[in-house]
Amino acid sequence: MSEEKQTFEQKLGRLEQIVAALEKGDAPLADSLALFTEGTTLIAQCSDELDRAEQQVVKLMKGSDGAPVELPFEEET
Incomplete structure (x- = not known):
């Protein structure tokens, strides 16, 4: 599968595999x-994907004056 077609989750999964292989320490240099x-x-x-997602969220969360509106996360009880 090409890198361009991989989902964010697939990339994270591959990163986990890479970390595990490097932590194992038995691969040749x-x-x-x-x-x-x-x-x-x-x-x-x-x-880059996370940055784009954050920018999209900020754009969606703009107030009536165009300024970003930051809302606190609801605390779970």
């Missing part, structure tokens, strides 16, 4: 470097 490179790429992609 070249493989570890390739996993690390893939992981940093996925982190950047996920971060």
